[in-house]
Amino acid sequence: MDKSPTTIGLIAGGRQFPILVAQGVKAMGSRLVVAGFTGHTNMDVIEYADVWQELKLGKLGKLISFFKSNNVDKILMAGTINKPKVMDVRHLDMRAIKLIFKQKNKGDSAILGSLAAEFEREGMPVVPAHEFLPDLLTPEGTLTQREPDDREWEDLAFAWKIAKNLGEMDIGQCLVVREGIVSAVEALEGTDATIQRGCKLGGEGCVVIKVFKPGQQEEVDLPSLGLDTIKAMADGGATCLGVEAEKSLFFDREQAISLANKHGIAVVGLSSEKFFS
8 A cells, every 4th residue: 555645736926824834744744845936935944845946926837837837736825925016917828827817706705716726636625724624723712811892892893794794795804993893904905004094093002803704715815813913903002803613724823912902902712603693
């Protein structure tokens, strides 16, 4: 019986997630083939790779050929990529152009879902990266010393419904509200910049929520938060963060919760069944 290790192909972006995923893959004894992108990838991932190649962003044909030539069984995606640069047609090969521009909806979920389908057709299914790091998933319930007060709970319920409705249109994951008024919706700028903008417009006491978009694929794009999220909230005077439990990644959780406690910020893992049914 063939006992050769599973070969995992990792599409590595920026920040710490690809490093953590690479560590998790190696800890499970799998062979790791890593593709990185000039100017986007956290290059610290190289030390964990059995095979490594740096590619230019948008060269989908070369990416697929690299993984197939190294007998990759499954694909993981981890880390941030600059979406405007992904969409720059000057950097795309014909395979990427066909994939992206056949999409009527060019939101994150639609494009990433099509990319996952492309790998699937090549016999390399995309699997959730958090399977190798289950402790990163946000638990349900209040995570800080302080629970949300009545006004914050009202804002969380209000924001949850709007965020889910917007998510059905593949818009954003993050929403900033205060007393029933929306001050920011996440677009291309990312969560931390959305919080900064929302707090500037809404003033002190803003509530931030981040949810899993309906129809979003867990394999390619879970919502994420971490220490920088709490720093942005503290700087802007936001007082409460709600994030969808078990469907979001919480990086540096211990340090982030400690900072939230220092600033009196309530952080809670939410689920529709328990909190908003």
